[in-house]
Amino acid sequence: MIDWDDVRYFLAVARGGSVRAAAERLGVNHSTVLRRVGQLEERLGVNVFEKLPSGYRLTAAGEEVLEFADQMEASSHQLETRIFGRDQSVRGLLRVTLAPPLATHLLMPDFADFARLHPDIEMDILSSGELANLTNREADVALRVVYDRKTLPLNLHGLKGPEVFGAVYMSCDRLAAWRAGAADAVRWIVISIHGIPDWAREVRTAGVPFRVTDAEAQIAAVRQGIGMTTLPCFVGDADPLLARVPGTGLHMYGTLWLLTQGETRKTKRVRLFTEFVSSRLAAYAPLLAGLSISRD
DSSP states (O other): OOOHHHHHHHHHHHHHSSHHHHHHHHTOOHHHHHHHHHHHHHHHTSOOEEEETTEEEEOHHHHHHHHHHHHHHHHHHHHHHHHHHTOOOSOEEEEEEEOHHHIIIIIHHHHHHHHHHOTTEEEEEEESSSOOOTTTTSOSEEEEEESOGGGSOTTEEEEEEEEEEEEEEEEHHHHHHHHTTOOSOOEEEEETTTOOOGGGGGSOOOSOOEEESSHHHHHHHHHTTSEEEEEEHHHHTTOTTEEEOTTOOOEEEEEEEEEEEGGGGGSHHHHHHHHHHHHHHHHTHHHHTTOSSOOO
């Protein structure tokens, strides 16, 4: 019989286009990938890849193998999800994916409370800019800000949370200097991959943009008085060093959803977590909407 683990390595090379990319994705060394692919080729009696200067390309036989390998992967995920859904224990692994600002500036105290309530649940908090695939069991629960509900995959089960708003902020010291007539340019601080949103171009600035690569650097830059930036209200309003820029209004990022998939949502630890976090999010609704404090 074909070893499913060998097939996983084959899929990683086929999708990554190189042994190196596959090794990084799977968290193993180069030789392990080569050995696993070699085992699959030996078992099948064909070469599944052609090595080129630009990387690995599927052979004709490899193309056929890929079709069935995709089906094997889908069946494996379906089996895992079905069995996982029968698990009604309050111990084991729970993987939660969300954007870094939500983890760092809003929900980490709540995750800590949940962990203290359920010490036998092993929690993986996957806070990154990349969207984990719930269907492929890369995570069990996702918290996502969604602008258009129609973009949510139909196979996901969603609990609708509060709406999330943002505003334009600068440091309190910079705002005081600006009001006093400081002549130096006010710059937009932007995350490189996002740039300045269209609605924000109505706010006049004289300086060239100041670019960073992540949200934490963005917050640090605005605290230093470099200029102004757009932040979620739950970040900006909670920071005593920041103030909203006068004359600017709120803008809506979207609605916060708690998402689970198929049988996964029936497990006890997933149900406990989603119910717990949903109640906490409801309490945060004014903060998320930018209504928790008054501003000039």
